[in-house]
Amino acid sequence: MVGPYLSGKTTLLESLLFVTGAISRKGSVKDGNTVGDSAAESRDRQMTVEVSAASTDYNGTRFTFIDCPGSVEFTQETYNALMGVDAAIVVCEPIRDRVLTLAPLFKFLDDWEIPHIVFVNKMDRANIHVLETLHALKAVSSRPLVAHQYPIMQGEQLTGFIDMVSEQAYQYHAGAPADQIPFPEHLKAEEHTARAEMLEALANFDDHLLEELLEDIEPPQEEILNDLKMELGADLVVPVFFGVAEQDYGVRPLLEALLREAPEPETTAERRLKAINSKAPLAQVLKTYYTPQGGKLSLVRIWQGKLTDGIVLNGVRAGGLYRLMGQQQQSVNEAVAGEIIALSRMEGVKTGDTLCTEPLKTTLSKAEELEPVYALAITPEKRNDEVKLSSAITKLLEEDPSLAWEQHGDTHEVILWGQGEIHLQVALDRLRRKYNLPMSTHLPQVPYKETIRKPVTSVHGRYKHQSGGHGQFGDVFLDIKPLPRGEGFNFKETIVGGVVPRQYIPGVEVGVREFLAHGPLGFPVVDVSVTLTNGSYHTVDSSEQAFKQAARLAMQTGIPQAQPTLLEPILRVRVTTPSEFTAKVLQLLSGRRGQILGYEGRQDWQGWDNISAYLPQAEMQNFIVELRSLTLGVGSFHWEYDHLQEVPEKLAERVLAGNSNGNGNGK
CATH class of the missing domain: 3.30.70.870 (Elongation Factor G (Translational Gtpase), domain 3)
Incomplete structure (x- = not known):
């Protein structure tokens, strides 16, 4: 179960478990006693922060439901879990402004050809008409959405539904299955329009159904159901259901549809295992937990074969097999293909890994890891x-x-x-x-650097120290000059006549480098060339250490004379956003001293843009927070270090004042 934050996924899971008899009493997110959101971090925030699995039986079929986080900040959890499912239930609200938040999720599901059903939850709080809801959903999905049922509303309350296959009407009852009622005449035109759209969408993939529609022949219900099953399983269409999970409305029809139309495990395995040339037991890790009681648990989808207690996978013996009900574990002796179970103490095994009893040449695809922001x-x-x-x-x-x-x-x-x-x-x-x-x-310190603007020549550094016995003596003259941006550090020597013996020259370079690690402004000095041009030595008192100290003294004198200036790291960012927010994102970048390089349509994302810009790293810290605020949470960005650039004078003053106070941020 996937969908945006606050759409009601955890409540829907609770309802599914209650209706199927897996639990005798429903918990609530508010009370912190749901099967999903069983982690302390979830309950503290009343939001899902990690995937939670729960198994139940319904009409002789075992289902494992995985409740996934809705917050965009935990998307990785969702994507990893989706790699192991037969179908996804996309839970959303009938609120037009929030539909756009489904776009990245629909894109992921379609890119991986994961069959999915939409469950429009909280119909008692709908702010748009049913047909408007469908229209808004279609705008963000590359697959055609087909209404599997049509809701019956009484004012703002959901009271029942019309099954679009059988065209039978049903009325909901609290705590009991819906019962059949006469077809509501006032919905006939709307239902007929929605049903025609459903049949036309199915007919795009079934020539026989298309012929029947062209000849005005009413297709048999069995044919429509077979088409729904086939086209859902191939991720060609997306059936849509409506309900109120809090009241169990719409939950039983959803379960019936899953039982009847969702693809069997064998169908999903055939699609996912195309590149695997092995018939041995095979599984994939969807999530890793570290529990206070049992240590490491690996949540796995079994793709083929049977896993038994003590089985060795990837050279690691499983410590136990468990079915999960949130954080509760039920020990089992074996589990078969299609099940999602937990294996204990699989040391060295990571999320996404393919597990097998024999070596594999090819492993299963896994979700791409999201970049940190x-x-x-x-x-x-x-x-x-x-x-x-x-x-x-x-x-x-x-x-x-x-x-x-x-x-x-x-x-x-x-x-x-x-x-x-x-x-x-x-x-x-x-x-x-x-x-x-x-x-x-x-907040992390910005890794500022400093450089110099003008050259200085013949900077003298002499180190002379007498403390009884051998003294210390080193004497150098250095030329210091700036290098082009990005050149780093360069050390040369033009000594003639042995005025500085060869064995002492490395000490000069060490002294210079040590000084450059912390320049006069308080930051590492870069893009500087230093040349040792002259000096003198003492046959007894000179040493490499003395010349190192002499070089430091020369740099201490010379660098402040060379007009040191502050540099800041500049990142190259590529921001992705729905096109309707592009203008606002451009303003956001400009307001953070960003330099816009251009923007273009995002490849394979209709109605989305990519914006390229240079952005100072000092402006990046809360950038993702503002970006998500502007784009309903769906904007994102990729960044990489590009170059160093001089800090504007007024900002440099603030940074240096902050650095002298010990925080190093200047923000």
């Missing part, structure tokens, strides 16, 4: 916890592959990267809860 610098609140941090973060990244971390070479900060502010806060909560690692956080 938001960062926080983190430090353990207790100094002694630093040694535990690396191990804990490694486990954190196994649970959530859309996180990343780095030890920044310039700022020496540990930086945690993710998909947004809430995403990182959830990760930090897990560090605290699971690994007893409370963290302090701050």
Whole structure:
């Protein structure tokens, strides 16, 4: 079950489990007692932050439902889980302004040819007509949407539905199945229009049905159902259902449709295993959990064969097989193709991995890992916890592959990267809860650099130190000049006559490099050429160390004379946005000192644009937050470092003032 944040996926799961008898009492998100959202981080926020699996039986068929997060910040969880399902239920609300948020999800489902059904939830809060809802949904789907049922409304209340295949009308009852009622005459014209559209969409893939429609022959119900099953299974059409999950309205018809029309596991396996030349037991990891009680759990989809207790997959013996009901585990001795179960203690196995009892030449495709777009610098609140941090973060990244971390070479900060502010806060909560690692956080420092604007020549540095016994003596003259942007550092020497012996010259270069690591403005100095031109030495007191110190003294004198200036990293960003928001995004970039390079239509995304720009890294920190705010949460961007550029004078003053206060951000 997938769909936008607040569309009601967890409530729908609760209703499905209740209607099928898997639970005797429904929980609610508000009360924090649902089967889905069983993680503490989910309950704290009353939102799904990781996939949650639950199994149930209905009319002799076992279903495993996976409740996926709706927030765009946890999209990776959803995409990973979708790689192992037979069909997706896309849950949405009948609100026109929110329909656009489905576009990236529909695109992913269609790119991977994953059959999907739309369940329009919360029909008791609809702000548009049924036909308008269908029209808005069709605008964001590349596959034709077909109404499988037509809702019967009484004012703002959903009271029943018309089955579009049988054209029978039904009335909902609280806590009981719907019963048949006479066809409501006032809906005849609307229902007829919607049904004609459904049949025409199905006829595009069935010549026999097309002939029947052209000859005004009413197709048999069995033929329509067969077409729905075939075309849904091939991801050619998307059936649409309506309901109110909170009241169980629409849930039983949805279950019946899944039972009747969703593709069988064998059909999905045939599509997914085309490149696999093995008949051995095979599974794929959809999600990794680290539980307080049982350690590591790998949620897997079994694609072929049978998994038994103690089976060895990829050289690792499974510690146990479990069916999941949220965080509850039921031990089983075996599980067969089509099931989604958890394997314990699969060390070294990661989300997305293909598992088999024998070596494979080819593995199953997995969802692409999303690029991180938001960062926080983190430090353990207790100094002694630093040694535990690396191990804990490694486990954190196994649970959530859309996180990343780095030890920044310039700022020496540990930086945690993710998909947004809430995403990182959830990760930090897990560090605290699971690994007893409370963290302090701050915005990462911008890795500013500095350079020089003009050359200086014959800068003298002399180091002379006497402390009894051998003294220390080094004497150098340096020429310092700026290099073109991006050239880095260059050291040369033009010594003649041995005024600085060869064995001491490396010490001069070391002294220069050590000084450049922290220039007069407080940042590393780049794009500088230094030439050793002259000097003198003492036969007894000179050493490589003395010449290193002399070089540092010369740089200390020379660099401030060469007009040091501040440089900031500039990123090249490619922003993707629905075309209707392009103008606003251009303003957003310009307002953050961005330089627009151009924009064009996004390939294979109708009604979307790609915008290219240069953006100072100092302006990037909350960029994703504003971008999502402007684009209903669907805007995104890719970034990469491009070049260094001088910081405008007024901003440079603020940065340097901030750096002198010890925060290094200047923001």
